[in-house]
Structures are given as C-alpha cells and as structure tokens.
Amino acid sequence: FVFQKIMGANLNQAPVMKALVRVQDLTPEKADQLIWLRARIHTSRAKGKQCFLVLRQQQFNVQALVAVGDCASKQMVKFAANITKESIVDVEALVRKVEQKIESCSQQDVELHIERIFVISQAEPRLPLQLDDAVRPDGEGEEEGRATVNQDTKLDNRVIDLRTTTSQAIFRLQSGVCQLFRDTLTKKGFVEIQTPKIISAASEGGANVFTVSYFKTSAYLAQSPQLYKQMCICADFDKVFCVGPVFRAEDSNTHRHLTEFVGLDIELAFNYHYHEVIDSITDTMVQIFKGLRDNFQTEIQTVNKQFPSEPFKFLEPTLRLEYTEAVAMLREAGVEMGDEDDLSTPNEKLLGRLVKEKVCSLIIHYLMSKYSNSYDMFMRGEEILSGAQRIHNAQLLTERAIHHQIDLEKIKAYIDSFRYGAPPHGGGGIGLERVCMLYLGLHNVRQTSMFPRDPKRLTP
Amino acid sequence: FVFQKIMGANLNQAPVMKALVRVQDLTPEKADQLIWLRARIHTSRAKGKQCFLVLRQQQFNVQALVAVGDCASKQMVKFAANITKESIVDVEALVRKVEQKIESCSQQDVELHIERIFVISQAEPRLPLQLDDAVRPDGEGEEEGRATVNQDTKLDNRVIDLRTTTSQAIFRLQSGVCQLFRDTLTKKGFVEIQTPKIISAASEGGANVFTVSYFKTSAYLAQSPQLYKQMCICADFDKVFCVGPVFRAEDSNTHRHLTEFVGLDIELAFNYHYHEVIDSITDTMVQIFKGLRDNFQTEIQTVNKQFPSEPFKFLEPTLRLEYTEAVAMLREAGVEMGDEDDLSTPNEKLLGRLVKEKVCSLIIHYLMSKYSNSYDMFMRGEEILSGAQRIHNAQLLTERAIHHQIDLEKIKAYIDSFRYGAPPHGGGGIGLERVCMLYLGLHNVRQTSMFPRDPKRLTP
Numbered sequence: 025f026v027f028q029k030i031m032g033a034n035l036n037q038a039p040v041m042k043a044l045v046r047v048q049d050l051t052p053e054k055a056d057q058l059i060w061l062r063a064r065i066h067t068s069r070a071k072g073k074q075c076f077l078v079l080r081q082q083q084f085n086v087q088a089l090v091a092v093g094d095c096a097s098k099q100m101v102k103f104a105a106n107i108t109k110e111s112i113v114d115v116e117a118l119v120r121k122v123e124q125k126i127e128s129c130s131q132q133d134v135e136l137h138i139e140r141i142f143v144i145s146q147a148e149p150r151l152p153l154q155l156d157d158a159v160r161p162d163g164e165g166e167e168e169g170r171a172t173v174n175q176d177t178k179l180d181n182r183v184i185d186l187r188t189t190t191s192q193a194i195f196r197l198q199s200g201v202c203q204l205f206r207d208t209l210t211k212k213g214f215v216e217i218q219t220p221k222i223i224s225a226a227s228e229g230g231a232n233v234f235t236v237s238y239f240k241t242s243a244y245l246a247q248s249p250q251l252y253k254q255m256c257i258c259a260d261f262d263k264v265f266c267v268g269p270v271f272r273a274e275d276s277n278t279h280r281h282l283t284e285f286v287g288l289d290i291e292l293a294f295n296y297h298y299h300e301v302i303d304s305i306t307d308t309m310v311q312i313f314k315g316l317r318d319n320f321q322t323e324i325q326t327v328n329k330q331f332p333s334e335p336f337k338f339l340e341p342t343l344r345l346e347y348t349e350a351v352a353m354l355r356e357a358g359v360e361m362g363d364e365d366d367l368s369t370p371n372e373k374l375l376g377r378l379v380k381e382k383v384c385s386l387i388i389h390y391l392m393s394k395y396s397n398s399y400d401m402f403m404r405g406e407e408i409l410s411g412a413q414r415i416h417n418a419q420l421l422t423e424r425a426i427h428h429q430i431d432l433e434k435i436k437a438y439i440d441s442f443r444y445g446a447p448p449h450g451g452g453g454i455g456l457e458r459v460c461m462l463y464l465g466l467h468n469v470r471q472t473s474m475f476p477r478d479p480k481r482l483t484p
Numbered sequence: 485f486v487f488q489k490i491m492g493a494n495l496n497q498a499p500v501m502k503a504l505v506r507v508q509d510l511t512p513e514k515a516d517q518l519i520w521l522r523a524r525i526h527t528s529r530a531k532g533k534q535c536f537l538v539l540r541q542q543q544f545n546v547q548a549l550v551a552v553g554d555c556a557s558k559q560m561v562k563f564a565a566n567i568t569k570e571s572i573v574d575v576e577a578l579v580r581k582v583e584q585k586i587e588s589c590s591q592q593d594v595e596l597h598i599e600r601i602f603v604i605s606q607a608e609p610r611l612p613l614q615l616d617d618a619v620r621p622d623g624e625g626e627e628e629g630r631a632t633v634n635q636d637t638k639l640d641n642r643v644i645d646l647r648t649t650t651s652q653a654i655f656r657l658q659s660g661v662c663q664l665f666r667d668t669l670t671k672k673g674f675v676e677i678q679t680p681k682i683i684s685a686a687s688e689g690g691a692n693v694f695t696v697s698y699f700k701t702s703a704y705l706a707q708s709p710q711l712y713k714q715m716c717i718c719a720d721f722d723k724v725f726c727v728g729p730v731f732r733a734e735d736s737n738t739h740r741h742l743t744e745f746v747g748l749d750i751e752l753a754f755n756y757h758y759h760e761v762i763d764s765i766t767d768t769m770v771q772i773f774k775g776l777r778d779n780f781q782t783e784i785q786t787v788n789k790q791f792p793s794e795p796f797k798f799l800e801p802t803l804r805l806e807y808t809e810a811v812a813m814l815r816e817a818g819v820e821m822g823d824e825d826d827l828s829t830p831n832e833k834l835l836g837r838l839v840k841e842k843v844c845s846l847i848i849h850y851l852m853s854k855y856s857n858s859y860d861m862f863m864r865g866e867e868i869l870s871g872a873q874r875i876h877n878a879q880l881l882t883e884r885a886i887h888h889q890i891d892l893e894k895i896k897a898y899i900d901s902f903r904y905g906a907p908p909h910g911g912g913g914i915g916l917e918r919v920c921m922l923y924l925g926l927h928n929v930r931q932t933s934m935f936p937r938d939p940k941r942l943t944p
Contacts, residue, residue, distance in 0.1 A: 041756045051485065062755065064720070064905055073808045082720050091880065110905040147875065147905040183901040186719035195721070199676040206663070216659040218746045218916065220695075220935045221681070221729045222705075224942035234682075235697045236705065238743075239735060239939050245696065252935060255944065259646035260542050261655070268728060269681045283698075286678045296501045314625070370837055416605065438944030441643040441844075445570045445607040456678065473711060479699050482684035484715065484897030 027118065033210060041322040047084040050131045054119040061136070062144065064187075065206055066155070070105035077104065078129060079115070079136070083189045083326060085129045088117060088136035095139040104138070110147035110184070154179040161330050176471065182484050190330045191438045193323035194472055197316065198460050200323075202267055204315040205288050208308050214263040214290070215288050219252035221269060225333075225434035226274075232274045245271035248453065251438045253291035254414055257449045258441040263292040263304075270455075275479045279468045280406070280458060284477040288459075291451030298397040298413040299390075301450035305411065306342035306388055309401070309454075313338050313386070324464065332469040333465020336403070338386040345377065345389040354376050367400075376405020397450070403462040411452025502574075508542040509624075510591045514579040521596070522574050522604065524647075526615070530565035537564065538589060539575070539596070542651045543786060545589045548577060548596035555599040560786075564598070565581040570607035570644070576600040619648045621790050635930065641934060642944050650790045653783035654932055657776065658920050660783075662727055664738040664775040665748050668768050674750070679712035681705055681729060685894035692734045694743075705731035708913065711898045713751035714874055717909045718901040723752040723764075730915070735939050739928045740866070740918060744937040750920075751911030758857040758873040761910035765871065766802035766848055769861070769914075773798050773846070776923065784924065793925020796864070798846040803839065805849040813838050836865020857910070863922040871912025878902040 042060040050059075061201050066080035073092035090096050090104040107113060117136035125132040158173045178185040185191055206216065210438040226244045234245040246252075249266050256264045270287040289310065294300035295355065313336065316324070324335075345353070351361060354371055357378055379387050388409075390399035398412035415421050421439050425432055431437070460472040470476040475484060496900040510519075515651040524538035533552040538545050550556050550564040567573060577596035585592040617631045618638060645651055666676065686693040686704045694705040706712075709726050711827075716724045730747040750768065754760035773796065776784070784795075805813070811821060814831055817838060827835065839847050848869075850859035858872035875881050881899050885892055892899070920932035930936040935944060 044755055062907075082722065083755070085897050112905045112907055145905045145907060148903045151904060181900075183719045184904055185722070186716070192720065196675060196676070198678075202671060202676055203666070206666075209662060215656060216662055217655070218658075218729075218934060220744055220937055222731070222744050222937055222942065237695045238942065239733070241942075243942055253644050256646070256934070259643045260652065262542065269678075271682070273699070284680055284682050295504055391804075440641075441944075443608045444611060444644055445572045445605045447572055447605060474678060474716070477680055477682055482682065482698065482701075482703055483903070 041362075042116075044114075046129060047079065047081040047086050050086050050119060050134050050136070052121050052133045055134065056119045057119050058116065058139070059119060060114060060116050062112065064108055065109050065111050065113060068105060068107065070101070071100060074096070075101050075105040077138075079113075082162075083192050084131065086131040086134065086136060087122075087126050087129050088115065088138050090138045090141065093136070107141075107143060107425075108147045108149045110151060110187075111143055112145040114142045114144055151184065153177055153184055155184070155188050158185055159190050159229060161332070164455070170470075175468065177285050178216075179470060179476065179481065180484075183458070186474065189326050191468050193326035194460065194464065194466075195474060197320045197323040197327075197464070198351060198456065198472060200316060201312055201322055201456060201463075202286075202288070204312040205308065206265070206267065208311040209265045209290065211261075211262065212304065212308075214265045214292070215256075215261050217253070217256050217261065217264045219246070219266055219268065220248040222273070225431075232272050233422075234271050234273045245273075247272055249287060249289050250291075250451070250453070251435075253289055253451060254449065255438065255441045257291055257293050258416075258446045265290050267456075270453075277479060280461070282455075282457060282469055282473055282476055282478055284457035285458070285469075285473065287453045288456055289451065289453035291449060293447035293449045295448075298450045300398055301413070301452075302344070302388065302390060303341075305399075305409065305452055306344070309386065310338060310340045310342060313463070314340070321434050327464050327466070331464070331466055336386070336463050336465070337380070337457055343387045345375075345379075345387060347389055350375055351424070369384055371398075372402060372407060373405040376402055380404070399452070401452070401454075403459065404465070406458075406462055408459055408462065409452045409454045411450060413448065413450040416446040416448055418446075497597060502576075503811065504574075507539065507541040507546050507591060510546050510579060510594050510596070512581050512593045513917055515521055515581045515594065517579050518576065518599070519596075520574060521577060522572065525567055525569050525571050525573060525607075526906035528565060528567065528569060530561070533558070533561060535561050535565040537598075539573075543652045543782075544591065546591040546594065546596060547582075547586050548575065548598050550598045550601065555597070560601070564601050565599075567603060568607045568609045570611060570647075571603055574602045574604055581743065584838070586675065611644065613637055613644055613901050615644070615648050616695075618645055619650050619790050621792070623861050625942050635928065637781065639930060639941065640944075649786050650816060653786035654924065654926075655781040655934060657780050657787075657924070658916065658932060660776060660780055661772055661916060661920060661923075662746075662748070664772040665768065666725070666727065668771040669723075669725045672723065672764065672768075673800055674725045674752070675721050677713070677716050677721065677724045677726050679709040679728065681731070685891075692732050694731050694733045695769055705733075707732055708914070709749050710911070711895075712749075713749055713911055714909065715898065715901045717751055717753050718876075718904075718906045725750050727916075730735040730913075740881075740921075742917060742929055742933055742936055745918070745929075745933065746915055746916035747913045749911065751909060753907035753909045758908075758910050761871070761873070761912075762848065762850060762859055763801075763806070765859075765861070765869070765912055766804070769846065770798060770800045770802060773923070774800070777927075787924050787926070791924070794845075795926070796845050797840070802861075803847045805835075805847060807840075807849055810835055810849050832860075832862065832867060833865040836862055840864070859912070861912070861914075863919065864925070866918075866922055868919055868922065869912045869914045871910060873908065873910040876906040876908055 045061050047057040063079035063081050064087050066078040069076045075090045077088040079088050090101050092098050092101055115138045117138045119134050120137055122135050153173045157171045222243050223246050236243045266289050269284055271284050386403050388401045401409035418439050457469045457472040461469050505519040505521050523539035523541050526538040526545050531538045535550045537548040539548050550561050552558050552561055575598045577598045579594050580597055581593050613633045618633045682703050683706050696703045726749050729744055731744050845864045848861045860867055861869035878899050917929045917932040921929050
C-alpha cells in the first residue's frame, strides 16, 4: 500500500524513551511521584490561571491540572487550554492524592499536576460527535437540552464512536467470545479449519447470494461454511470449527440483519445419536457464558450503564425443550397451534418469555418434527442457532437435490464427498454479532459489529 | 439449507451405545479385552479362510483379522472381504499382543481378532485415488511401477486426499499456528478485531481487486485488513490482531500465489520508535515457532516422511539485518548493487541462503531505505511479511494520495480517521498458508490450503 512508507528520517534518531505510566495504574500508591503519561485530552476547561483536563486511555481517565505557579507559566496554561479535545499528549506530572473522590473519573483518588505537556497528535477542533453525548443513556439529560447522537451519525463516524467506554467494552467482550469459543472447542479435541469464501456455486440454492466477478467467469460469496465443514468431516477431521465472515445478500433492513457477519461454526461426527451434537453445542455455549460472567464483569457493567438490561441467565446444562413440550407450554399460554406447525417468530419470543420467567434466557429445542433431527437455540427468545443432523448418504442427497430442483452438476464436489464413506454428523453455527447483542441485552446488531454492512451501508 | 433435514425417524429410537475405543489407545495394556471400535477400512486382503484388514482413524491404524473359526463363519469372512476400502465399520474384536512388531501400522504391538463387523457407511468400490499412492514420496516405488498422484488429481478429490497422514498432519499443524498466533498476542494485551471483507472502495488503488455486485451498486473484496486495523488504532484499541480471508484478483499461476488466503494481521500503536512494532512481530513469530517445535513434532515428522526437508531453524530473538548489512553481505557474495536498490527476489533468496548457512531460516531486515521505516521478514529466503510504520497524519496522507492519483473521495472515511488524534503506529501481516508451507519446507502453497483458490481453480 502506497501509504505504508512514511517520511520519517527523524524518527530513526535515538529517541529519549521515558517510561510511560498507564492511567489505570494511577492509584494512591503512586502519590508524589513524577510520572510520564501518554493520553487523549478527554475534556478541557480553563478557569482563570488554571486549566483542568481529563486525560483518557480507553475506558480509564484521570483529572489533571495545569496551574500558573512554580512549574507552569501563564503561557503554558494558555497553551494547554488551547489543545483540542481528542488530541494525544505526553505529560510529565506529579501524582497527588485528592481529599474528595473525583466521581466523574475512573481514577477517583488521585489527580495529576502537570509540569510539562507535549502534543503528539492534534485533533481537528470540530469533532463530528461528542463522546459524552454518544454514551449518554436514552432520555438522560433531555431536560438540560443535551444532545443525543443517532445511530447513523455514530456509524458514519465509527472511529470516534468506538472510543467510547461502551464501544470499548462491547468489542473487548466480543474478542472474548471468540477466544472462549475456540478455547472450549480446542479443549474438546476440535480442529480449526479455514473454509473458502469464494465458491463456484451458490450453496443455498441461489437466493440471497452475492456474485463476484472472477477473472473471465463468475463466482459467489459463501453464505455459510456448512458444505465445507461437512466435507472436512468426510475427510476424517472428526470435529471441526471455524470462525469467519459469512455473506447474505438479503435486502433486510432490520435490527438483526447484516449482509456480512462473523459466523462461529461447529460440525462433528457422532457415534449413535444426534443428541451428541446437541451436547457439544450447548456445552460450548455454556462455557462461553461462564467465561463472560467470570472474566468480563467490568465490560458488562460498562455497557449496562448506557443500555440497562436484565442480566443474561443460563442453566448448566442448558434447558432443553422437546418440540412437543414447547407446543404444550404455548398452548397453556393460550396459543392455538397444530402438533406439527413451525413455531412463528412471535411464538418463539413468547416461548422465550415463558421460559425466562421460570429460569433462564438460554434454551434449545429440538426434534422440530417427526421427520427431522433438527434443533434451534434461543437467547432471550431470539433464535441464535439452527442446526441439524445432516444427510451423509450420497444417494439420499442426490434424491433431495432433485426433489428441490437443484442443479446436480453445481454441487457435484459436495455430493461426491459422501461417496467414499461418511460418518453420521451434525452441527450448527451462531452469528458473533447477534450473540453479543443478545447477551448484552442490546437492541441492534450494528452496535456489536465494528464496521457493519447492511443493504444501505458499505462505509466506513 | 434444504439438505439439513434428514429422514431419520429410526435414529430417534434409543440406540445401543457401546463404548468405542480409539485406535491410538490400542496398546498392549488392552490385550485380551473385547472392545468396540469404529474406523475406516484402510486396506483389505482376503487369503483362504482369513481376511486381513487395516483399520484407520485419522493418522492411526491397526491390523485386524477375520478368520473362520469359533467367532466367524465362512460367510462372515466373505462379507468382511467384500467391504470396500474407505468404508466406515463398527467392529467387536479381541485385542491380541503380537510377537513381531507390525511395521506397517501405527499400532505395532497389537492386532484385533474381529468377532462382529457392521458397515456404518459404505464407500463406492472405485476410489478416485489411493491413499497409499497419495502419500508416497516423490520417486519412491517407481521401479515397481507404483502410481503417483499428481497435484490436480489430489485437489480435485480433496476430501480423500485430506484423509492421508500427510494432510492430516499439515492441517492440524495449521490449526496450531492460528492458535499460537492468537494466544501469544492475547497474552501481550492485543484485542482481536473483525474487519469487513466487503468494502466500498478498492483499498490498494484498484489493481488486483475482485468486484462484487452489491444490490444496486458495486463493491470490492478487501485485499488486506490494513485500513481497518489502522482505524482500530485510531479508535484507541491500541494493539489489535485479526485472522481472516484476504482476496487478491491476481492472475498469477505460481507455487506461492492464491486468490484467497488467510491473513494473520497485527497492528499496534508505539510510543517512541517503530522498532517497538518489529519487536512485537518478531517475538510473535518466535513464539509460534517455539510452540510448533514443542507441540507438533509428530505432525512435522509425518510430513517429513513424504516431503523431506531441512528442519526450520530460528534464533531468539530473531536475526535482524539492517538494509546496509544485507547489501554488504550480498556484495561480498559477488552481487553488484547500489546502496538504495530494492532487493530483487533472487537476491532475497540468495541472502536467505547466505544467512541460513550461518545460523537460521528466519530473518527480518528493516529500514529498506533512508526514507521509509519499513521491514521485510523472510523464512527460508522467501518473503512472508512486509510491514511499515504508517502515516498517522491526515494532511500527509492526503498529500500522498494526491501524489499517487488516488481519488480522495473513495478513501475519505479512512483519511478522516486520522483527523481527531492518531498515535504513531505500524504493523504487518503474514499469509497462513505460505508460513505453513515454508515452515514445513513444502514447495506449493496449495498443499497448505484445504480448498485452494487460484485463477484456474474454484472447486471443490
């Protein structure tokens, strides 16, 4: 990339490397020490011969003061007061214990008395949005006429919006979900696989698939890694998982649809019964939720400050409802439905509420009909996973393809995979953004996608 | 997907669940036990009243025998002899110690005396390739007229080719590379990010980019996550990494080019000097190679049996050559070049050989010219990483874009990211398949891609 090369001969000179302290380490133990710190100017307020700054590093911040006196001239106070918000500065400062806790900062017991200040990177004076506005809970500060920031403004200026405590917490937790998913499965003996995203035939029948121009021909973007996961099972990898982008050319403009999202996918051979697959999937989800509960309380509470929600509850093992039990619960609540009807989305939500009142936010139901070994998983009443035992017989697969009028030539490599011995197997996949949204009780999947893609949004 | 639903009412009956033993656990301690096992028929040879089978699970196999006698009838021996290779069977068998080691199997000290055998999934009789042919080292068995399998046949029938011990080892090691990469960076405080693959503007100037039809407009497939990694640095994530597909519409049909590969990418803010970035990258590579050396010896040796190569050597810390040192070494070896000439590919390879003779296969050189804080990393003389300090000033970025005649409107969101304070930063990325290829001393990147994509290959 042409921008990689920077004119920076001066940076090759031996620099003066001062040890830099982290804001989160500024505690009373550091009192009366002279330290160096690099941080952003979060807020700035000049008042007579003083300038109060709040210095921020990610979710941590500390109050700092430049005051005319022994260490600072009038010019220096003026210089500090003129540094634009969000600029990055290096300061040399004395750490001072404060008598009254500074409620507005994460470091409540100390403040910094600045002796020197250097601008490392200057922000333009007019910010497209104010961080404080972007983290204000809905409705708060309305009477004082404080601005709120709508979602499109946030997403249009995502780099600034991502600096808020809420965004920092969301995406650190999301990083944790991926790590917990992989660590759990690796411990269970699963192998991570990489499946191709450019494919020669639309795997799910041609609807909702993006077309790619591929040299002199056309190709498609994979809507799911399912076929490749299954081929890896036929290739004796036994238990596999993958984490990667999934593409859906669906013109849905809802709170829960993206055209590109991150799929966390599992596939495994089983010995006797597809419930072995359900066991693996549900236990993996439970391990993720236990890991979040135990290691991400700070992040959960940070998000909750802006977006209050009931804590996510789960049972270990996961609550499972057979389809017939689910139907019975719904009927008891007054829903009229046949024994074999599919659950409608409102009925799924109702079922979620009925169960949550009793015990938990995470459930799975299975055996959706007498003829299909399938299962659906729900968080707070919304579907997060739909999986099934797969057909592992080439003959039966061929019959089903013909029945569904799928061009056999296009899925030849897939069907051929089952001709040379294939174990019974099953699997499923979850969407990273949707799981994070529901876990945190958020209401829009764009909040849990760093750079979301939908039919109307391709930037930033 | 339509094939998800399987007609399998019979599978919902309570099955008889026999505890299944793993082939790798068949050791003399199990002698005289009656066990159940599920495995593939690797080879089958009938001889009079006996049928010798080799049963395989992934990289492990064991000899088994069906013989007319107390436990097996003549019909049963015939039945067993007729089971096609690669079929999956359940057997009940007595474990017997053998007097002479069975050299051809991984389990050399025992064999199985089969009492019952069931076919779980039958393979078609004509295999498109023989596993034994596919793992034979080049040139071996030529005088006996044994077949070798060319690469296209292997890739066309990848699901069978992936069952070989070599392929199993390659992709288990590859899974390990990803895990070591992420674990090392997570321990260093890096955050995993997910960057979009569908982008609105060709990030690297428009050449070699795949076009996607996106509803009523066009989009592109990301050639690198670099711009998004940098935006995450501007968004205060400080140190980030990502693992994901990277797309290059380059019509290169070489041993080392793929149109889709897996990028392992790093980006971090630094305090004083871009050498901090080099430190992070080289230490991450060293940790990966230490992890492979310590935990994947079996896999390395398995691959080496088919593809012999010198062991990969590395120093800790990584050997670094300043550009001027590299030039001096090349001149000493008789190469004529100017002080500021770029290293040609043959000269890079020569440099690799010169260094390897002395110490190691992994080197980095940096400060490629007086005007650029950049660095290149090499394994066995081939480039695996090219990185640099980035420009973090919107003004300078704009000037460079104009100089390179890039449409500013198209990279507006990217340039705007640097307007509101941006720390100095740098990074780099490696290709998973290329690193695995070079680590194992293989000669074609298609061997380390499960389902490779090149200008001529889109299936399977």
